[in-house]
Every structure is written in C-alpha cells, then in structure tokens.
Amino acid sequence: xxxxxxxxxxxxxxxxxxxxxxxxxxxxxxxxxxxxxxxxxxxxxxxxxxxxxxxxxxxxxxxxxxxxxxxxxxxxxxxxxxxxxxxxxxxxxxxxxxxxxxxxxxxxxxxxxxxxxxxxxxxxxxxxxxxxxxxxxxxxxxxxxxxxxxxxxxxxxxxxxxxxxxxxxxxxxxxxxxxxxxxxxxxxxxxxxxxxxxxxxxxxxxxxxxxxxxxxxxxxxxxxxxxxxxxxxxxxxxxxxxxxxxxx
Numbered sequence: 001x002x003x004x005x006x007x008x009x010x011x012x013x014x015x016x017x018x019x020x021x022x023x024x025x026x027x028x029x030x031x032x033x034x035x036x037x038x039x040x041x042x043x044x045x046x047x048x049x050x051x052x053x054x055x056x057x058x059x060x061x062x063x064x065x066x067x068x069x070x071x072x073x074x075x076x077x078x079x080x081x082x083x084x085x086x087x088x089x090x091x092x093x094x095x096x097x098x099x100x101x102x103x104x105x106x107x108x109x110x111x112x113x114x115x116x117x118x119x120x121x122x123x124x125x126x127x128x129x130x131x132x133x134x135x136x137x138x139x140x141x142x143x144x145x146x147x148x149x150x151x152x153x154x155x156x157x158x159x160x161x162x163x164x165x166x167x168x169x170x171x172x173x174x175x176x177x178x179x180x181x182x183x184x185x186x187x188x189x190x191x192x193x194x195x196x197x198x199x200x201x202x203x204x205x206x207x208x209x210x211x212x213x214x215x216x217x218x219x220x221x222x223x224x225x226x227x228x229x230x231x232x233x234x235x236x237x238x239x240x241x242x243x244x245x246x247x248x
Contacts, residue, residue, distance in 0.1 A: 046083050047075040048135035052111075055127055055142040057221065061118050063101070068114040070129040070137070072107050079110045085131045087112035093125030093141075122146040122185060122225065143223050146185035154178050154243060156234075157194035157216070164194040167234070167243040177231075178243040187223045188245055192216040199235030202245075210235065 053069035072083035088104040101117035112129075119125060127139040145151075152171050155178075157164040167178035174180075180188065190200055192215055199212030200220060211220045213236050224230065224247045234241035 044074040044078060044080055046072050046080045046085060046134060048073050048077075049085075049087055049112075049129045049131050049137050050077065051127065051129050051137045051139045054140045055125075057143045057145065058119070059145045060120055060122055063116055063118050064114070068117070068127060068129075068139070070107075070112045070114065072110045072112075072131065072134070081110040083107045083110045085112075085134065087114070087129055087131050089114050089117060090128050090130070091119055091125045092128065093123050099127075119144045122223070124223070143187065143221055145187060145223060146225075150182065151187040151189050151221075152180045152182055153189045153191060154180065156190050156192045156198045156200070156241075157196050159193040159216070164196045165234075165237050165240050167232075167241050169243075176240070176242055179246070180244075181246040181248065182224070184227055184247055185223065185225055186247070187221055190220045190222075192218045197236055198241065200232055201235040202230050202232040212236075 050071050050073050051068060052071050053066055055064050055068055058064060068089065070087045070089070072080045072085050072087070074080060084106050086104055086106050089099055090103065091099050098120075099117050100120055103114075103117060105112045105114060122144050124141060124143055126141055128136055129139075130136040152169065155166075155168040155170060158166060158168070166175050168175045169178040169180050171180055182188070190211070192198060194216060197213045197215045199210065199214065201207060201211075202209035202222075208230075209222060209232075211222075212218075214220075224245065227247050230245040230247065232243045232245070233239055
C-alpha cells in the first residue's frame with residue numbers, strides 16, 4: 001500500500017512528492033545466521049543497517065507503535081548479534097519535520113529499538129536509519145495525520161456485487177461517483193475488493209495522484225491538506241468508475 005498527501009505546494013514540489021511516492025522499498029530481509037554474529041563465529045563484519053519494524057500511519061505527536069526496530073547486519077544481511085553500534089533515526093518527506101525524542105540508540109544484541117520517537121508535522125514521510133561506517137536504510141512510506149483529522153473509506157470493486165466496476169463510499173453509500181466531503185487534513189482510504197484489477201487516478205484536473213493498478217486486498221491512503229474538489233476515476237475502467245472528494 002501507499003500513502004500520500006496533497007497540500008498547498010508548488011507544481012514542482014508536488015511533482016517531487018509524487019515521484020517519492022512511487023519509490024519502492026528493496027531492502028532485503030535480515031536473517032540471524034546462527035553463528036553468534038559479527039564478532040563471533042564465521043568472522044562476520046557489520047556492513048549495513050536494516051529497518052525491520054516498519055512504521056505505520058500515526059498522528060502528529062504520536063509515538064510509533066510498535067517501535068521501529070533497526071538491525072545491524074553484514075553484507076549478506078545476516079544479523080550481527082554482538083553489535084552495539086549506535087543507530088540514528090531521521091525522516092524526510094513532503095514537509096521538513098525533525099524526528100523528536102531519543103533519535104540515537106545503541107544496538108543491543110545487534111538490534112536498536114527506537115522507542116518514544118515522534119514527528120510533529122503532518123505529511124508523508126520515510127524514516128532513514130544510519131550508523132557510522134555502515135550502509136543506511138530507508139523505510140516504507142507512512143502518513144502522519146493532523147490531530148483530530150478523520151478518515152473516510154471508499155471501496156474499489158466489490159466482493160459481493162455482480163458488477164465490480166465501481167467506487168462506493170462506505171460513509172454514505174454513493175456509487176459512481178462515490179462522493180465524500182471531508183475536512184482539510186483528513187484522509188481518504190481506498191480498499192480493493194473482488195477479483196478485478198483497478199487503479200485510482202485523481203484528474204482534478206490536472207492529474208495529481210495515481211495509484212495502481214492493483215487488486216484485493218490492497219489499500220491506499222491519501223491525506224489532503226488543501227481545500228478544493230478532487231475528481232478521480234479508475235485508471236483501468238476509465239469513466240465507468242468515478243469518485244469525487246470535496247475538501248472544506
């Protein structure tokens with residue numbers, strides 16, 4: 001799934017934000033080699049850090065739960081279970097927002113558990129884990145929502161209806177177009193159902209957001225920080241599937 005945010009930004013900034021949203025995470029899984037880690041059997045040497053506890057959607061000032069976990073690993077992504085290397089967490093995204101809390105912790109048995117950290121500005125972010133002399137790692141994308149913002153859900157397709165070519169609002173049951181009115185800073189959640197492939201394309205106009213094509217059980221989130229009317233359609237089925245988000 002992907003999370004995005006639309007706000008009051010220049011066209012260049014918005015383009016850069018959407019480009020970042022298209023990035024895919026490719027960090028390999030960290031595995032314990034069972035040999036006692038980098039300082040022990042096998043002569044493994046620390047080469048990189050890997051974020052293994054991915055961040056999920058939070059609100060401004062909320063601590064990450066579960067805590068983000070960063071593993072010190074060798075070049076083959078085996079955990080160095082004897083490492084006590086210092087690990088630092090920072091963030092980058094749609095706005096500039098430093099991570100608050102204790103952002104540097106020493107690994108314990110090769111893992112740094114980053115408890116109590118927060119981000120105090122709403123937006124779309126990735127975390128970056130670094131350690132001196134080691135290859136850094138970047139997390140999956142996640143959204144930081146404004147306090148008291150709400151979320152509305154729109155179904156893409158259907159797992160019960162014969163006709164699966166539809167957008168349906170779970171709030172008011174409007175269909176093609178699914179019409180939702182939300183407050184600035186709120187989030188639309190799209191959830192794929194059924195067995196067809198669909199995509200979300202906001203052509204407000206112009207095109208400012210694209211997600212998919214994808215299929216069930218995928219989900220996508222979009223936080224909108226600017227008032228306006230945002231029309232969208234399915235990138236697979238075109239005008240047969242439509243929706244509208246009115247932001248006030």
